[in-house]
């Protein structure tokens with residue numbers, strides 16, 4: 623089948639970086655005034671340095687579009703880490719196979735304990751997260767986990783190793799509704815510098831995962847770049863191109879974009895292209911203006927102040943009360959965590975902060991709310 627790799631083959635990283643840098647304020651104003659759907663060239667203008675003088679206008683348009691499509695709501699979800707086993711070596715991750723940390727994969731009983739605790743805090747949408755070790759966590763394990771937790775939650779999403787079309791269909795039948803798979807960076811020639819060993823080092827296998835998810839009929843596909851690796855502006859233009867390609871090809875599927883910025887973790891990797899909060903806000907607003915229907919998700923990697931201040935301006939989904947270690951909700955020993963979070967408020971505190979801004983916290987995924 624043709625995949626996004628065919629599109630990527632004719633894209634050049636340096637040319638796109640130059641095209642972004644050459645955008646003018648005129649290009650930005652044209653994108654902001656567009657009445658019809660924006661194209662990737664408009665998106666380039668919105669993420670360009672030229673757009674930094676139009677941030678107020680971008681925020682205002684992003685707020686208006688978000689309000690029109692999603693109303694005054696913020697959907698809350700919580701990750702449950704099922705396993706920190708991993709055979710890959712990603713230089714930026716605490717779970718990397720080369721890190722000598724204790725490893726753990728939850729049993730069925732441990733999963734239920736974690737699930738019942740977070741359900742008691744109000745969550746009905748859970749994101750199951752694992753490292754990538756198909757010997758410890760294979761598709762049978764994942765299908766069993768979804769079947770086990772389905773009676774507890776209204777929505778189950780997954781962030782696990784890339785799988786085949788047939789495996790995704792099994793997960794769909796078991797009750798999974800969304801899968802998030804982040805390319806980390808679209809800069810193909812340096813991808814291997816960050817992903818040294820293991821299946822994740824195979825760029826194409828990961829890149830073509832959203833195509834396999836679309837083929838399998840997954841209801842929602844989540845995309846993202848790990849911010850801090852390569853230039854965020856150029857990576858985001860590749861991601862926007864990927865998104866448009868997927869939206870056209872798998873038009874029944876919903877899409878989501880997340881904004882993971884690198885956080886402290888076990889290991890010595892330092893981000894070479896950090897992004898400021900102001901630049902992150904610009905990126906969020908650019909995606910909202912580019913695609914008013916897109917779900918935009920912000921995790922507890924970001925501070926409470928930033929998450930509160932961006933509410934209503936584009937973001938639709940927020941994680942809350944997160945732990946990034948398997949068994950992290952039912953233990954006080956967090957030595958197994960993937961990275962340290964930046965917003966450590968409880969679920970109730972996040973919900974109160976949302977209400978204080980005049981928004982309604984919603985504990986189920988948006989689709990489930992529409993169906994109920």
Ligand code: SF4
Nearest residue numbers: 708712715717718753
């Ligand atoms: S980012 Fe994922 S695949 Fe890479 S080392 Fe961490 S858990 Fe493993």
